[in-house]
Amino acid sequence: MxxxxxxxxxxxxxxxxxxxxxxxxxxxxxxxxxxxxxxxxxxxxxxxxxxxxxxxxxxxxVPGAEPFDAPLTIPLSRTMSWEGVQRLSQTPGGDVRAVRESATIKPGTRMIKPLSTSQVGAYLRQGALPHGCCYREHDIAHLRTPADLRFLGVDDEDAVYALRWRAIGPEDYEIARLPGVMELPPHERVGPPLLGTGFAPSNKHLVPEFVTADLAELPLPAFSELIAYLPDGTEVTLFHFVPEQKAWSRMAGPQWRRLLAPIDADQEFIPVPDTFARLVGCYQGEVQEAVADPPGEYRLLAKTRAARYPVESLARRDVRGRWRGVDVLIVGAENDWLRVRLIRPDSDSIVRIGARPAERCVYEAWAPGSELTDVREHQTPYRLSW
Known part of the structure; x- marks a missing residue:
């Protein structure tokens, strides 16, 4: 060495x-x-x-490499080459299921979501959580410049911002196949089209594409990061998330002010508001708010170390309801109005509630709180032993 x-x-x-x-x-x-x-x-x-x-x-x-996450595998065939698989991945209806299903998520898998500057601000100050389209870090770790990442829908020559977190488990993710979104005309979409093959649209790369289950928001695990990639391939960690304080802690030094200025983030410590989605765990028969530190640590949320007891079970809770006959997630509130997100967006539901694209595949609207019906907490349990 x-x-x-x-x-x-x-x-x-x-x-x-x-x-x-x-x-x-x-x-x-x-x-x-x-x-x-x-x-x-x-x-x-x-x-x-x-x-x-x-x-x-x-x-x-690289021969002999042994990465943490499972690589893509291509079934051997005399007629199937990498170029052939890549071409099928860009063809709606192309049969690449065997290849796509080899891209698995397990506890601790690092996920990445590229962000615009306005989206970074929402994560820092408005309580935004991971949702919508995302990718395994394993599949794009070699793409380190704004030019490399442009095919994922980010278009900034100076820097690309991204959110990076560790998956609690595969329960939170689906292959990016949303038929209702695929059928929308271009003027009702933002970003690259959704192909339905489970791969990102690219004539060069073979990148498995995921969406969060039901387009739901995922509570941030401990030490989630907001990062930036520069044109020379440098990765800069801007902020770490500290769950006990419910805040982002700045990691970037003064030499990176040019990255912090566009997102208005000069503070050392930025508290974030409470969110509708949260983790809960059971400890000695009581259910309390919890924090995840995948792949193996799941505990009660507490500021003092002595009170951070390991939980016996863990689940994600969010709030859902119906508005104008459409199933929605409740992801924000302002006075008597609720910000709602379509769980399965399609042309009919978009028109019915007047939803607009908040980002690729994600459609939201503001609804009077009094008009929502069947408002309830929805729970997604996690498997803690693998």
């Missing part, structure tokens, strides 16, 4: 050549160090770096 700064190096093979490299995202990708420019290489921004260039590659291209 040799050292570059504080990071340990190893030697890996890529495209038949050996490179000094660092493992990224628990083995999902590698940062290769190059002595000269090669196709796909970026300048190494580290001051005084021994190797002036670097390149990011996926673990599937």
């Amino acid at each position: 040799t050292l570059v700064g504080e990071a340990a190096q190893r030697t890996v093979t890529f495209a038949g050549k050996q490179y000094p490299a660092e493992e990224l995202a628990r083995g999902a990708a590698y940062e290769l160090y190059l002595d000269g420019p090669e196709p796909g290489a970026l300048p190494n921004p580290r001051p005084g770096a021994r190797h002036p260039f670097r390149m990011f590659v996926h673990s599937s291209e």
